[in-house]
Amino acid sequence: xxxxxxxxxxTLIALAASATGVLATPGAAHAAPAKYEVLNKSFYSGVxxxxxAVASCFNPNATCTLTVTLxxxxxxxxxxxxxxxxxxxxxxxxxxxxxxxxxxxxxxKLRSNQQYVAYRLGRQARYKIRRTTYSRNRIVVKTSGWxxxxxxxxxxxxxxxxxxx
Numbered sequence: 001x002x003x004x005x006x007x008x009x010x011t012l013i014a015l016a017a018s019a020t021g022v023l024a025t026p027g028a029a030h031a032a033p034a035k036y037e038v039l040n041k042s043f044y045s046g047v048x049x050x051x052x053a054v055a056s057c058f059n060p061n062a063t064c065t066l067t068v069t070l071x072x073x074x075x076x077x078x079x080x081x082x083x084x085x086x087x088x089x090x091x092x093x094x095x096x097x098x099x100x101x102x103x104x105x106x107x108x109k110l111r112s113n114q115q116y117v118a119y120r121l122g123r124q125a126r127y128k129i130r131r132t133t134y135s136r137n138r139i140v141v142k143t144s145g146w147x148x149x150x151x152x153x154x155x156x157x158x159x160x161x162x163x164x165x
Contacts, residue, residue, distance in 0.1 A: 033133070033134055034080075034081075034131050034132065034133045035131070035132045035133075036080070036082040036086060036129060036130070036131055037090075037129070037130045037132075038087055038090035038091060038127050038128070038129060039127065039128045039129070039130050039143070040126075040127060040128050041090075041091065041125060041126070041127045042125065042126045042127070043123060043124070043125050044123065044124045044125075044126070045123050046121055046123075046159075047121065047122060047123060047124040047150065048119035048120070048121065048159060049072055049119055049120040049121075049122060049150060049152070050075055050148070050150050051075075053117040053118060053119055054068055054070055054072075054118055054119060054120050054158070055067075055068045055117070055118040056115050056116060056117040056118070057107070057115065057116050058110070058114075058115040058116075058165070059107075059110055059116075060110055060111065060112040060114075061109065061110070061111075061112070062109060062110065063106055063107050063108065063109055063110070064106070064107050064110070064116055065104055065105070065106045065107070066104060066105055066106075066107075066116060066117075066118045066160055067102070067103075067104040068102065068103050068104065068118050068120075068156075068158055069100075069101070069102040070100070070101070070120065071098050071099065071100040072098070072099055072120045072122070072152040073096075073097065073098040073099075073152070074088065074093055074094060074095060074096070074097045074098075074149070074150065074151045074152070075149065075150050076088055076093070076095070076149040077147040077148050077149065078129070078147070079129050079144040079145075079147060080129055080131040080142060080144060081131075082129050082131065087127075087129070087147075087149065088149070091125045091127065091149055093125065093149055093151045094151065097151060097152070098152075099152040099153070099154055099155075101120075101154075101155055101156035101157070102156055103118075103156035103157070103158045105118060105158065105160035107160070107162060108162065110162065113164055113165050114162050114163065114164055114165065115162070115163055115165050116160060116161070116162055116163075117160065117161065117162075117163055118158050118159070118160045119158060119159050119160075120152055120157070120158055121152075121153050121157040121158060121159055122150050122151050122152040122153050122157075123150070123151055123153070124148060124149065124150045124151075125148065125149045125150075125151075126146055126147070126148055127146075127147055127148075127149070128143055128144050128145070128146060128147065129143070129144040129147065130142070130143045130144075131143075
């Protein structure tokens with residue numbers, strides 16, 4: 001009796017699909033389920049924000065003061081369709097975190113080929129993503145290359161230093 005119900009259920013599904021003009025093999029009507037894992041996590045403290053300096057000045061033969069008031073948000077690199085929110089939760093980062101702060105620093109006397117730059121500080125994670133999909137008695141595992149996330153520290157934490165132009 002059980003096998004008849006399963007057979008009838010399969011037949012009904014096939015009839016419904018062909019009645020709408022869709023011909024499909026079992027399991028093709030939806031994407032294969034995927035499992036995501038964040039692997040090989042490494043964390044680094046006191047890392048400058050990605051994307052370049054948040055402020056800079058150029059004042060040959062004199063000093064300059066950088067006063068920085070800005071907001072910086074968590075940045076997360078993703079792969080294989082895994083969400084940034086999912087990665088953040090596995091890293092212990094806050095996905096929608098934006099920190100606003102003000103800070104200042106004063107340069108030493110600059111030479112004509114130097115400028116003073118400021119970066120916002122935070123913590124960085126390095127990781128890989130593994131996606132495992134299951135489809136038709138097959139398991140497919142893919143692992144990304146190295147990916148990075150950065151989360152700003154709370155408060156006014158910046159790093160200022162002299163660079164050659």
